[in-house]
Amino acid sequence: MLDVAALAGVGLATVSRVVNGKAGVSAVTVARVQSAIDRLDYRHNVNASSLRRLDRKTATIGLLLEDVSNPFMSSLHRAIEDAVRERGMLVFAGSCDENAERERELISALRARRVDGLVVVPAAGDHSYLLPELRHGTAMVFVDRPAGFLDADAVVSDNAGGVRAAVTHLVAHGHRRIGYLGAVRGIATASERLDGYQQGLARAGIALDERLVRMELNGMAEGEAATAVLLAAGEPPTAIVSGQNFLTIGAIKALRARGLQRQVGLVGFDDFLLADLLEPAVTVIAQDPAELGRRAAELLLLRLDGDRSPSRRIECPVELVPRGSGEIAA
């Protein structure tokens, strides 16, 4: 910057004004500085800038996902990127893998880089350790699940409602023995969805049969194995609700392996690519990850603009998409 000032024959402050697009510089001076910038291939140092500037802003946010390569998470990612891009902000992305320690490490690294805000898909556990950070003024929004033991903004899907609708849908097709596959209870979404299952049964006046419920499942293989167990039981379910997309795919594999994909009903939480091209096509409760991301980014930007109102919880609707697998009669 000093070089630019020297070449343009102006003072340091003037270059700073030009670089930051501030008023109070004559057009000729701007042009001179601009050409010096171009000639020297000068690149503004945002880090140094934020160090000195009053608001301390780095125009940078941190995004913590369960896994950047998970399709649901990466759709969230894209929506958030697009939303903050307009403000010239860049996003640090990281994967926590549902690991609380990894989450803390990443947040610590992000803090050290002085990100303006944080969008977090929280791992299970206690997030009260973020209270000082929150109070300090770092904008923070949780997505997909609320933070544990921390009063902070959250944007989530209507998990219970979605699964409730799925159960009701299957009941309407004559099913009474409906199995359920769920992820680790510690994850808020998993326990809310299980609640929805129980509510759905209750509304239909069906007693809960614990033997039809498999929780703590993680990934396709475990979904497949759990489905196999359900199907092998004395009184197997006539339909299954799966609480997560990889579990759904596992369930499909198990059904296929037994030639039961057209006999046993199936509704999965989360839409996925090609669900409509499988046979039968898969009925799902579709979340809208892009919408979740947009709303989260919107809230974050509000906070960054100084909004200090009480924390908000936004619940996005989900949609049951009938495609075939959920319309198999009992």
Place this chain on the structure above:
Amino acid sequence: MLDVAALAGVGLATVSRVVNGKAGVSAVTVARVQSAIDRLDYRHNVNASSLRRLDRKTATIGLLLEDVSNPFMSSLHRAIEDAVRERGMLVFAGSCDENAERERELISALRARRVDGLVVVPAAGDHSYLLPELRHGTAMVFVDRPAGFLDADAVVSDNAGGVRAAVTHLVAHGHRRIGYLGAVRGIATASERLDGYQQGLARAGIALDERLVRMELNGMAEGEAATAVLLAAGEPPTAIVSGQNFLTIGAIKALRARGLQRQVGLVGFDDFLLADLLEPAVTVIAQDPAELGRRAAELLLLRLDGDRSPSRRIECPVELVPRGSGEIAA
């Protein structure tokens, strides 16, 4: 940091030494400083640190993808994240959407944050504008495609070889009229794959029929439409090779719509989730995005460690995965 020094009753430099884990501080002093850090909830400022430090390193890299939410790209992302995580580095991720201008904007923003290195899936076009940056010492590796008009490290798949193998495979199943669906020629992978198609035909002694080739396709819908055109022609192809995963899915839809999915052979470039559960299951030429990412990160870290040797080009093998759609006889 000044506060920490005051509370611990030591000098600034000593706190810096402790924070950076440098030798030459007595165990007691370290403990005292550490406890002051904890008490004050002090967080090191990496930006300020890099400003003053000799090597200027920010422990940060930039990753430019076509789209962070594209499954192939996000797998790359994850592999790179994992590789640099061990060094305590964070990654800025961004989507260029095959848009050269967007790429420049992002790179400019990353430069302004003084990233140590760049991993880029380049949009079509001229990348010589990065030469000053490269010379200046920013580590830079291109993945999936080489940079245009810039001599820089690149990690790519064997695109031509993969499509050649696909054609040979179809020929072995009796096909002579093989259609091809490809993306925009400006993208290196698209033109290399088209080359592979022509090579495969040439090796089989089959004359190229331009009417069987559809290029400049973008996305599922265009893939479907192009397939429809091929199938509606006077002498339709008995098999199709698709040069990209979304085009493949489009082709499947078109075949299904005409009930031809068991008559017309299909091999797609890029594996995708559920390709094995479709009927018929889809034969693909599988790339290994995680391996591409690992190799790219490896190269980048070498450069970051000061390697100034001539630029390297690493080509990763691809694998033809026969699943059914590619084994339909002519």
Place this chain on the structure above:
DNA sequence: ATGAAAGCGCTAACAT
């Protein structure tokens, strides 16, 4: 409209 100088949080050189 412009410039000079102070100082953001830190590391490195030089003290001791």
Place this chain on the structure above:
DNA sequence: ATGTTAGCGCTTTCAT
């Protein structure tokens, strides 16, 4: 083993 000081690139007073 530890402290003092200069200065990284920048923005912000406060001058003029």
